[in-house]
Amino acid sequence: MRRTALYSRSTRPAAGHQAAMAQAEAEDRARAELSAEPRIQEEIGPQPLRSGRRQLLFWKHPAALWGGLAVMALLLALSWTQALQPKPVRQLTQKDIDRAVIHTMENNVLPSPAARAAGIIGPSVVRVLGTMEGKKGKKGAPPQESGHGIGTGVVIIDNGTILTNYHVVDGADRIDVTFWDGTESQAFVINAEPDKDLAVLRARTVPDDLQPATMRSSASLLPGEQVAAVGFPYGIGPSVSAGVVSGLKRGFRSPKGGQMLKDLIQFDAAANPGNSGGPLVTMDGQVVGIVTAILNPTEASTFIGIGFAVPIESAAGAAGQPPF
Template identity: 60%
Template sequence: MRRPAFYSRSPRVPQQDAVEPGTSADESPALAAVPSARPAWQPGRRSFGLLLALVVGLGATGAYLWPRQAGPALTQKDIDAAVLRTLQTNVLPSQAARAADIIRPSVVRVVGYGTEKNTPEAKTEKRGRNLAKGKPPETTDEVPGKEVERGVGTGVVIVDKGIILTNLHVVAGAETIKVTFADGFEAPATITALQPENDLAVLQAQKLPDDLIPATMRSTADLMPGDQVAAVGFPFGIGPSVSAGVVSGLNRSFRSPEGKQELGNLIQFDAAANPGNSGGPLINMSGEVLGIVTAILNPTQQRTFIGIAFAVPIENAASAAGSPPF
């Protein structure tokens, strides 16, 4: 598209071709506004100006064409030495540290409130939370008519509208749910979808912080045993905490200690996970979510980590929130 012509707004000054007879130039107002005539051309001045311009031009051309002294060429040995010197003099963050820094703004603490439960699992989690807070393990906060923490877990924001993935067992039976974002902002949340076969729940935060960064999800199609991963969450309410390890196996099955439910197609990993990590993201070294941490294998009733944990692949988790498949 052509730009329209731009016209100056300065008023034009009318010009007169001749002075009326009997009127001098000093008495004519029209001619007073006309600039005085240019002086006659003087050959000496113009010749000097052309000569000066020629000298300046030749000088600039000579400076440009003057051969320059080239610096020493860098060899591969020089480059390798510079890189090695940088590695020796600068402490670089680990891959897990960089990955955790990427995912941290998307990780939330999830707390379910309600009447205190008396199951062995609830008591174990309660003792762990008390120890993490520096309290005696058997301390109870139960007060008649007052809501208490029934469960503490983790969630990960996958949509900037406040849609959060977590485990169903973290919020099951809770009368109210509260999430705490990375910047400390707290908000109530409601359950909007469930996927019991994968122990997944989708939450919607009722209020949002100013800057909410959703996590990036990554397909597990090319995931292999031995790949490095990290688990980010709130074990026993402490966090956000980061533990690193590798994928131990794929397509695993897990049956809950009570034998009520069996989960399949799970990612097995050895990064440390404990009660409170449930619902948190399992990430790769690029900070992308591969799965949702959901269970630990333990032959005892202590529910502490012995080296085997499981995560629901993100493909299943995202489908619970209605996201399209990868």
């Protein structure tokens, strides 16, 4: 269907009127340009102010501030923890241990068990010298000759209490002892048990660092167990000899008609006159007996392989110090 044309009812304006309208439009455009400039400045200029306002609002919220600090502290703690965490160490294997042992044995000379035992007991061993002064005999009797007997002792209490054999000091008018460090002192008998061939001495002067021996029960000894004898054979020493326990609960009577000794430890570590009263020790340096006699069927009084020691239980009991 054909549409009807639409026409404007306004008439064309006159020329003067057109000029007035053009001037008005120019003024409107000028005013529009002047008003647009502040808006542009308003859109561009306030941006930094809005950013600064956001920063100001951030610092005005404590929760946000402390949250940020907490995150920073957590990150710092994690970094320190990682820095201080020890690096994993490789576990040793049996092969590593075997190689180390073989290297040590190939490049170092290890002390023997007897040397270790002597090093432990050494500071507790003393030299004992009993002196007999010459005296005139009664009318018609021969005078008594002066002389001395040399033996060994072992310190069992740090106040200078020493164990030795009774026959070492029997009949002596004066007893002198020499300690490990060379200190010399006169000593006197405080107890004696001749039936066990034991005597207990007390030194008048002792070193400041005197070391008493450690005693071990002989009840746990077995035949074949290694032992060492430390003393002053013929006054030479301190000397060390090593061997084994040959037997237990042995009996022995001195060929010179002495008393019968029982429950003795038999050993084959070399002992000679002068070893009497010295310690018989195990390989850990602990005293299990006091050397008291050697078996020798000849007049030479030399060692043939059989020695005897009083068990430490009996010896310490004589000193009033039962150790077990």
